[in-house]
Amino acid sequence: GAVVSQHPSWVICKSGTSVKIECRSLDFQATTMFWYRQFPKQSLMLMATSNEGSKATYEQGVEKDKFLINHASLTLSTLTVTSAHPEDSSFYICSARAGTFYQPQHFGDGTRLSIL
Amino acid sequence: TQLLEQSPQFLSIQEGENLTVYCNSSSVFSSLQWYRQEPGEGPVLLVTVVTGGEVKKLKRLTFQFGDARKDSSLHITAAQPGDTGLYLCAGALLQAGNNRKLIWGLGTSLAVNP
Numbered sequence A: 001g002a003v004v005s006q007h008p009s010w011v012i013c014k015s016g017t018s019v020k021i022e023c024r025s026l027d028f029q030a031t032t033m034f035w036y037r038q039f040p041k042q043s044l045m046l047m048a049t050s051n052e053g054s055k056a057t058y059e060q061g062v063e064k065d066k067f068l069i070n071h072a073s074l075t076l077s078t079l080t081v082t083s084a085h086p087e088d089s090s091f092y093i094c095s096a097r098a099g100t101f102y103q104p105q106h107f108g109d110g111t112r113l114s115i116l
Numbered sequence B: 001t002q003l004l005e006q007s008p009q010f011l012s013i014q015e016g017e018n019l020t021v022y023c024n025s026s027s028v029f030s031s032l033q034w035y036r037q038e039p040g041e042g043p044v045l046l047v048t049v050v051t052g053g054e055v056k057k058l059k060r061l062t063f064q065f066g067d068a069r070k071d072s073s074l075h076i077t078a079a080q081p082g083d084t085g086l087y088l089c090a091g092a093l094l095q096a097g098n099n100r101k102l103i104w105g106l107g108t109s110l111a112v113n114p
Helices: none
Strands: A004-007 A010-013 A019-025 A032-038 A044-051 A067-073 A076-081 A090-097 A111-115 B005-007 B010-014 B019-024 B031-037 B044-049 B055-058 B061-065 B071-076 B085-095 B099-104 B108-113
Touching: A004 A090, A010 A019, A019 A032, A019 A090, A019 A111, A032 A067, A032 A076, A044 A067, A044 B099, A076 A090, B010 B019, B019 B085, B019 B108, B031 B071, B044 B055, B044 B061, B071 B085
Parallel strands: A010 A111, B010 B108
Antiparallel strands: A004 A019, A019 A076, A032 A044, A032 A090, A067 A076, A090 A111, B005 B019, B019 B071, B031 B044, B031 B085, B055 B061, B061 B071, B085 B099, B085 B108
């Protein structure tokens, strides 16, 4: 149980395009979803927290107009990287949590984004 | 300022050796979690410790939460190549309004050589 599916797992695109990443909780309802960015062999950097049906809360230094987050249902959140540039290349990971903070976060397998 | 210091950052050892990873903070955490992540995958939760002084064992892995709930350690006995990966600690920090935020350590990249 508690499976989080992230899609796509790998995407390569040209500079200037927008890329959408999906995060789905397959067997539970995720009231809260988190989006992280991770550089090689480094820790997770929280980008934003989203609760179903409300606007995402972005961490300091994360451009909300650059990284659009939508959490329209209890099983789906999307991250759109708008007008992507090479410096946006990274590993993006989502996690989902059911209920309150005391419930664990379940992570997707990440999306490797490469901008040429 | 890094609220949760994790050390060592990199560790390369031979199969059969023991190792310990530390997470330290000046902040008190309501709980602390340890994750393991393999390349190209998301982190997988290993354990959550909640009570000060708590010790949990998971096969060859022993997790300890400090008495003051400010630090934690992960000890691996007789490491095997399959233990290779990135180990992450994450502490739950109580914030205003009874909210909690997960604070992540910088990670320990472990390589166990056969």
